[in-house]
Amino acid sequence: MTIPAQAIRHKYLRHNKKFPHVWCPGCGNGIVMAALLRAIYRMELSKDEIVLASGIGCSSRMPTYTDFNTLHTTHGRALTFATGLKLAKPSLNVVTIMGDGDATAIGGNHFIHAARRNLNLTAIIVNNSIYGMTGGQYSPTTPFGSKSTTSLYGHIEHDFSIAELAVTAGASFVARATVYHAALMDKLIEQAMRKRGFAVVEVISNCHVQYGRRNKLGGAVEMLKTYRDNAVTVKKAEKLSAEELAGKITIGVLTDREMPISTEEYKKVRQRANEAEGEL
Amino acid sequence: MKEKKTSPDQPATTETTQTPKKKKLYDIEFYHDWCKACGICIAFCPRHIIIADKNGKPGIEDPDKCIGCRFCEMHCPDFAITVCDRQPRRRKDDI
Ligand SMILES: Cc1ncc(C[n+]2csc(CCOP(=O)(O)OP(=O)(O)O)c2C)c(N)n1
Ligand code: SF4
Ligand code: SF4
Ligand code: SF4
Numbered sequence: 001m002t003i004p005a006q007a008i009r010h011k012y013l014r015h016n017k018k019f020p021h022v023w024c025p026g027c028g029n030g031i032v033m034a035a036l037l038r039a040i041y042r043m044e045l046s047k048d049e050i051v052l053a054s055g056i057g058c059s060s061r062m063p064t065y066t067d068f069n070t071l072h073t074t075h076g077r078a079l080t081f082a083t084g085l086k087l088a089k090p091s092l093n094v095v096t097i098m099g100d101g102d103a104t105a106i107g108g109n110h111f112i113h114a115a116r117r118n119l120n121l122t123a124i125i126v127n128n129s130i131y132g133m134t135g136g137q138y139s140p141t142t143p144f145g146s147k148s149t150t151s152l153y154g155h156i157e158h159d160f161s162i163a164e165l166a167v168t169a170g171a172s173f174v175a176r177a178t179v180y181h182a183a184l185m186d187k188l189i190e191q192a193m194r195k196r197g198f199a200v201v202e203v204i205s206n207c208h209v210q211y212g213r214r215n216k217l218g219g220a221v222e223m224l225k226t227y228r229d230n231a232v233t234v235k236k237a238e239k240l241s242a243e244e245l246a247g248k249i250t251i252g253v254l255t256d257r258e259m260p261i262s263t264e265e266y267k268k269v270r271q272r273a274n275e276a277e278g279e280l
Numbered sequence: 281m282k283e284k285k286t287s288p289d290q291p292a293t294t295e296t297t298q299t300p301k302k303k304k305l306y307d308i309e310f311y312h313d314w315c316k317a318c319g320i321c322i323a324f325c326p327r328h329i330i331i332a333d334k335n336g337k338p339g340i341e342d343p344d345k346c347i348g349c350r351f352c353e354m355h356c357p358d359f360a361i362t363v364c365d366r367q368p369r370r371r372k373d374d375i
Contacts (some may be wrong), residue, residue: 005353005362013359019314020358026318030357038354182354221323224355 008037012047014067021065022058026220028179028205029059032126035186036095037066042190050093053082055107057099058133058207059126076107079114082121090120090263093193100127101139104162108140115169115198117262122192122199125162128207136210147214163202167255172197174255178204178227181251188253197261204249305366306346310338315360321352 054060063070192199234252317336
């Protein structure tokens with residue numbers, strides 16, 4: 001189903017906000033926002049059923065522009081607020097949008113424990129390998145050797161994979177896309193939002209202004225070309241060795257498993273507690 | 281499987297008056313107020329029909345060549361592109 005751009009523009013954007021939006025020309029955040037809106041359009045959910053929560057960062061500006069129930073919270077705490085919301089009102093479809101710094105540096109603990117708890121939430125993480133908003137400091141996903149304002153002579157620490165962290169921490173659904181693979185991205189976001197359990201979509205995105213420029217990766221167009229050339233599907237990646245996979249981006253669904261959801265389990269525990277009290 | 285010589289939508293006549301299936305046409309519109317001239321649509325259009333003007337903002341050279349893939353529409357970070365099926369012109373001066 002092709003989704004007309006004017007439909008999502010008219011239906012979901014807050015036209016009283018200043019457009020064009022704040023992001024730099026060619027920033028991947030806009031591509032992610034469009035994919036999220038296409039996924040929501042396809043799911044035919046009413047705007048009142050959706051909550052979009054974010055922390056602080058360039059990517060976290062997204063809820064400002066979209067006409068859902070939105071929460072723009074503190075740095076790294078999108079999932080914290082989302083957890084409270086989901087426990088108070090489990091019928092809501094809660095989506096969080098975070099940057100790599102937001103989700104895995106200051107909010108790292110919240111992220112792994114939200115995955116471990118397996119709350120019925122969706123977490124979209126825009127991974128641009130850098131702190132975009134604050135001027136290009138390194139984040140937990142900045143690759144070894146690359147340059148940032150806090151690693152002018154090359155980064156001495158190692159990066160980790162957000163998606164693999166989510167798998168290990170116990171998320172029910174984990175997928176990865178890049179901003180070049182926009183059509184795949186909206187399908188993965190839809191799958192994640194439909195999933196009962198903690199669902200993570202990591203989107204590899206370009207911050208050519210703070211990251212690309214310092215590391216001679218070119219502008220938005222060149223970075224998208226790199227994603228196109230380096231992406232391998234999960235199926236293809238299974239046949240490749242670790243050396244062959246170096247520098248590649250695995251895209252698609254990495255994990256999809258059924259597990260008890262904590263909101264449901266909480267309901268059951270309350271019931272058990274009530275029954276036990278009746279017996280006393 | 282061998283193809284049947286006659287089928288309901290292909291009458292078995294020797295005349296070759298049949299017109300080929302009409303090519304689907306599209307119109308592409310750019311909303312320059314929101315466009316930031318990032319160049320993504322220009323670089324990735326598979327038909328190379330999106331051309332930059334002197335400010336780097338996109339325009340269409342030959343809309344009849346568009347295949348309606350919507351790559352440009354889906355990858356515009358600024359919601360500045362609309363691709364739609366071409367509507368029949370009702371009046372001569374319709375644009
Ligand atoms: C408690 C707190 N510490 C630090 C900051 C400063 N700060 C704002 S955004 C940001 C990092 C943003 O990077 P990321 O989450 O990767 O998002 P991006 O801007 O790259 O999309 C930081 C450190 C803050 N706002 N609050
Ligand atoms: S600084 Fe980077 S992440 Fe932030 S808007 Fe600009 S390109 Fe996007
Ligand atoms: S829809 Fe496809 S072919 Fe048509 S202008 Fe856009 S990118 Fe080019
Ligand atoms: S992709 Fe969008 S913002 Fe970029 S040049 Fe094309 S119309 Fe403008």
